[in-house]
Amino acid sequence: MSNLDFITKLLAATLAMGTSLTYATLGEVFTEKSGVLNLGVEGTMLMGALSGFAVTYFTSSLILGLLIAILAGALFSLIHAFITITLRANQVVSGLAITMFGTGLANFLGKKIGPELNGYNLVGLNLPVRFHNISIPLLNRLPFLGAFFNVSVLTYALYLILPLSWYYMYKTKYGLALRAVGEAPRTAAAMGINVNKNRYLYTILGGAFSGLGGAALSLFFTPSWNDGMTGGMGWIAIALVIFSTWNPGRVAIGTLIFGGITSLQFAIQAAGIRMIIPAQFLAIAPYFITLVTLVFMTINAQRKEGHFASPSALGVAFAIDEK
C-alpha cells in the first residue's frame, strides 16, 4: 500500500466518522450560542440513532428514518428547553438527566421494538437499505482531496450546511439576535428580541442536529444498532464546541482532528503495524489528544484575548423582572 493510498483511505475513514460528530457539534454550537448548555447530546444522539434505525428497518425508507431521528432529537431537546427555559431549572442537572434518560430509553427500546423473529431485539440486525458513498467522477481522482468527493449524501450536505451556518450566524439579522441573546439577554430583551423564544428555537435545533448525527451513525457509519453505540461521541461534541470557539465555521476543524486521530488509531491496528505501545493506549489516544488540545487552546485564548470566547450568559436562565 502506497503512502498516498494510506492517506486517502485515512481521510475517507475520517470523513465517515466525523460526519455524525460534526452534526452534533454544530447543533450544540447553536444551542450554546443562545445561552443554553445542553449536556444531553449523548442521550439525544442515541435516541436519534435508535429511532432512525428502527424506522428504516421497518419501512425501508432512509428519508423517513432520517426525519424521525431528527424529530426524536428535537423532541428530546424540547424537554430540556422546557425544564431550563420555562421552569428555569439548572441546565447542567437537566442536561445530565436528559443523557441518562436518553441512553436508558434507547437501550430499553432497542430490546423491545425489534422484530419478533429476533426476540424483539434490534441488536444484530442488518438494514434493508443504508446510506452509501456516492463518488463524483473525475473529482474523486484528485490526490488526497479525492476522498472528499467519495462520501455519503450526509457528508455532502455538510459542505453546504457548515458555510451556511457560519453565514447565518455572522451575517444575518437572525444570527445577530442569536449572538445577543447568549451574550447579554437583558440587552437583547430591551432591544425587543424575545429571548426565550430564541432559546427554545436553538435548543430544539441543536437537538434535531444531534438526532441527525445519531442517525448518521446507525444508518451509515456502522450501520447497525448497538447499546450505547455513540461511545461518548456526544461528550466529545460538547468538548469540540469549545474547540470551535462557538464558531460554526471552525466546527469541522475539531471534528476532523478527532475523527482523524480515531481513524489513524484504527488504521494502525488494522494494518497490523507492530507497536511497542499496547492497543489500549492507542484507543485512548483520541480522547487524550482532544483533552490536551482543549487545555492548550483555552490557556492560549485566555493569554491572547484576556477572556474566553464562551457566550457570557451560557448556563444562566433569563427572566426580565429579575436582577
Place this chain on the structure above:
Amino acid sequence: MEKIPVVELKNLTKRFPGVIANEDVNLTLFEGEVLALLGENGAGKSTLMNMLVGLYRPDEGEIFIKGKKVDISSPQDSMALGVGMIHQEFMLVGNLSVAENIVLGLPDLEIRPPFAKINKKLIELGKQYDLNIDPTSIIDNLTVGEQQRVEILKLLYRGANILILDEPTAVLTPGESKELNKIIKKMLSEGKSAIFISHKMNEVLEFSDRVQILRKGKSVGTRETSTITKLQDIAKLMVGRDVLFSLEKGEYNPGDIKVEIKDVSIEYKKSVRPLLNHINLQVRAGEIVGIAGVAGNGQQALSEAITGLRKITSGSININNKDMSNKTPIQIINMRVSHIPADRNKMGIVGDMSVGENLSMKKYRTEELSHHNIINKALIKIFANKLINTFTIKTPTQYTNAKFLSGGNIQKTILAREIDSCKGILIAVYPSRGLDVGATETVRMSIIKQRDNGTAILLVSEELEELQMVCDKIAVMFEGRIMDIMDTKDATTEKIGLLMAGVERGEM
C-alpha cells in the same frame, strides 16, 4: 403656546412578588419639555419607565402616547411609537460592534443587514452631534464614556423623539458628564421631549422644566423647576423628612497615628507608570483623611494595599505601629481594620446570600457567632436583627437575598457590618457613590460618628463637596502620586481641581 401632552401615564400599578413597585402613578410629559423624575433608590422610577418602554407590563392602569391609548407589550412597540430609553445599566452587547448593537432587534432590518450603508449613516449622525464613535469598534474595547455615546447614537439612529434618560451620568467622570450633557442639550433643542432621572441636583436644575417626585412607589407631587428655591424642599419630598445639607461634626481632636504609609510604591508590569508612586500618608485616631482625585489615579490601589488585597513593591504600611506590609486580608481584618470597598456588589456583598449572612460575614468565625467552628444560627439571627434595626436597613426579612435590596440598602448592610466590626480604623472607598440624598446622608453621618468616637478614617471620594463636608484633611492623588495634603479649610474647589488635573503646587 398650548401644551400638548405626548406621554400620559394613568394610574399605573406594578407589583412584584412581595413588593408594590408602583401604585396608582400618574405622569404627564408635554411636548418639548424635560421632566425630571426624582426619588430615592427603590422609589420605583426605573420600574415606571420600564413599563413605558415595554420591558414590564403594568398590572393596572393605562398609557397614552400623543393622546392615543396604547398597548405596549414589548420594546418594539415603544420604539415604533418613538420612545427610546437610556438605561441605568448600559444595554449593549459587549462582543458586538457599535453598528451591530445599534441595529439589534430593529423590526424592519434586512435579513442581511447592509452594514456599509449603516456605518455611513452612523458616521454622519455622529458628526452632527459630535459623537466621535467608529461604528466598527467592538463595545468591550470602548471606555464607559464612549459606550454611553453609543447609547445616545442608538436613540438618534432609531429616531426616538421621546427620550427617557435613567441616570445617564451616574457612571461617568465629571469631564465625560459635561460632554454628555452638551449632547443631550442639543438633542433637546430640537424639540424632543424627555424624562430625566438623576440624583445630581445641579443637573436636574440645569435641564428640567418640571420635576415630579416619587416616594415608595407613589407620586408625591410635581413642581415647576423655576419655582424651586430650596433644594431642601425637594429632598424632603423625596425622603419624607428633613435632610441636612451640612453635617454636625465634633471638635477635631486627633490622637495617635493609626495608619502610617511610608514611601509605598506599587510597580505594575502591565502599565508604564507605577500604580502608586512613593506615597507617604498618616491617618490619626479621630480624624478623617480624604483622598480626592479622578477615578483611576491610584486611590483604589492605595486602599487595596492597606487592606491586604494588593501587594506593594516597596515601602511599608504600619497599622497600630506594627508593620503590616503585604500581609493577608485576614491578618489585617484581625487588626480590626474595616473596609468599605469601591464596588459594593462585587466586593461588598454576596448577592445570593441572605442579608443576615452578609452582615455576619466578618464575625462568623468568632466566638460571638459560632462555637467550635459550628455557626450558631440563633445568635446570627439576633445579631443581624440588631444591625438591621440600628442601621435602618430596609429589607423584607434578614433571610432575603442581599441582591434584592436597593443600592442604598446594600451599602447600609456593608456599613453596618464594617462599623460593627470596626475597632479604630476604617477605609471607605466611594461610600456614597450612586446613592440618593437620604442614603448619602446616612452614610456620611455614620462615618462622622465613627470619627467622633476616635476612629481613624481614610475616605476616598470623587465628590469634592463630600470631602469638604466630611474630612479633616484632604490629600489629592494624580497618577499614583499624592500631589498635596492640606487641611480642609484650605482646600478650595479650585485648588483641589487643579491638583486633580496634575498641576504641581509650585505652578499654581
